[in-house]
Amino acid sequence: TTRIVTVTMNPAIDLACTVPGFAAGAVNRVAEYQSDAAGKGVNIAGLLRRFGLPVAVTGFLGTENARIFEKRFSDLGVADEFVRVPGETRIGIKVLDPESRSTTDINFPGLAPDAGHMDRLAETVERLSGEAEIVVIAGSLPVGVAPDAVGRLVQVVKAQGAKAVVDTSGPALACAVDAAPWLVKPNDDELAELVGRPMESLDDLVAEARRMNAAGIATVAVSLGARGAVFVEDGRALLSRPPEVEAVSTVGAGDAMIGGLVAGMALGLPLEERVRKATALAAATVMRAGPALHDLNTAKVLESRIEITNLQVGG
Ligand code: ATP
Ligand code: MG
Ligand code: MG
Incomplete structure (x- = not known):
């Protein structure tokens, strides 16, 4: 049985590129790069697996570039319960210049889940909460998702008798706190x-x-x-x-x-x-x-x- 669920509504693919002597307006060559399937709930799930705990992951994932996440989930041994949304999960590019020791961030816009996707996520969280002890809701919200979405999920989790853990900020945190996780x-x-x-x-x-x-x-x-x-x-x-x-x-x-x-x-x-x-x-x-x-x-x-x-x- 699944004891812990993590919810990541706004995951990202982190692409870290090392570009010695990076200059704007010029041709830059990447010396090394690494891309990782990331997002707060995904990282937390990875750590929980190190303790051998059974974990399921959910949230929103773009259909166009889901492979890297699917591979990480199967490597980690976590159940993939992500709601698929048409389009691409956002990409965050980090350009690291070892010469100037600077980092340049280029963040893509993310998915825009609609009300139907949000309902499907709430249903998924409800179903998983019925079997889980703890549900962790972590990270920011995608564009177009109202700040009360986290508070709504906290209520769903509590109604199923599970413990809700929240790590977010701004208006989403304020709404979540009102729901007393x-x-x-x-x-x-x-x-x-x-x-x-x-x-x-x-x-x-x-x-x-x-x-x-x-x-x-x-x-x-x-x-x-x-x-x-x-x-x-x-x-x-x-x-x-x-x-x-x-x-x-x-x-x-x-x-x-x-x-x-x-x-x-x-x-x-x-x-x-x-x-x-x-x-x-x-x-x-x-x-x-x-x-x-x-x-x-x-x-x-x-x-x-x-x-x-x-x-x-x-x-
Ligand atoms: P994140 O950016 O990952 O969301 P945060 O701002 O929410 O982080 P922090 O308070 O920066 O959280 O860090 C979380 C915890 O990590 C701290 O409470 C502390 O225990 C540990 N930590 C952070 N920075 C250091 C440090 N330089 N040395 C030791 N421990 C650290
Ligand atoms: Mg934080
Ligand atoms: Mg900090």
């Missing part, structure tokens, strides 16, 4: 946007996370980049700090943190251990180029170096 993980900027003002201190941030916890979100994680993350659950608040690591690429740090928290939930671990695992996995991901970990060893070694402190109410 099991877990949210905004970063500090996303929390400030949600609350409508910048956070003034760690106390201020913890107070906002506690408010969301009291409003029915069981676990509120607020990630703070290299400074670690705050976790509020059952009225408790923990600050988790990673050791200083050499940051090669922060791409996928948030996905690793969600993957670690969700794996910890599926394995029935207590809060401290979930927090330790998630913080270690995120730090290990930052130490590598690209969003994925090769194995769990680096993260395992980092676990003992994560500093976790209890934050007192109001202090």
Whole structure:
């Protein structure tokens, strides 16, 4: 049986090209390139498979260039439940110039699913939620999909008795929070946007996370980049700090943190251990180029170096 489902409404094909001496308005030659089937829910599914957990993936996928995703899903051993939409899944080109150490991003427009596709996705999520323990909804929304789409899916998941985990931003996050999912993980900027003002201190941030916890979100994680993350659950608040690591690429740090928290939930671990695992996995991901970990060893070694402190109410 499927224990975990990830939903990616706006996946992407990442095409990373190395172009030494890249110049606009000139002929540029690609020295090396790599294309990957990506998207937050897809990355999270990959990490969950490293823990041997049964996973199904869904969301929207363009019919014209679905092959690279289908190959990744079969390599990962995840059930492909993506709703197919006519057209192409968006491509993101990253031009890396090792000489100037610059990165140029060229982002294609994505798919435009219609109301019928959205209904099919909601039906798929409903069916999968009936058998699943946890459903992770991650990433941005494609053009034309209303911000309340994530909130609608959270309600579908909850009605089936599964736990909804949400990682998104802006109006979609605001709608999702209103539907009270099991877990949210905004970063500090996303929390400030949600609350409508910048956070003034760690106390201020913890107070906002506690408010969301009291409003029915069981676990509120607020990630703070290299400074670690705050976790509020059952009225408790923990600050988790990673050791200083050499940051090669922060791409996928948030996905690793969600993957670690969700794996910890599926394995029935207590809060401290979930927090330790998630913080270690995120730090290990930052130490590598690209969003994925090769194995769990680096993260395992980092676990003992994560500093976790209890934050007192109001202090
Ligand atoms: P994403 O861009 O993947 O969505 P995010 O902005 O949502 O990321 P961050 O807060 O940047 O999330 O990172 C998530 C977690 O990754 C942090 O809480 C932290 O534990 C870990 N992390 C990020 N940067 C570093 C770093 N330089 N060193 C160690 N750990 C890091
Ligand atoms: Mg960040
Ligand atoms: Mg994020």
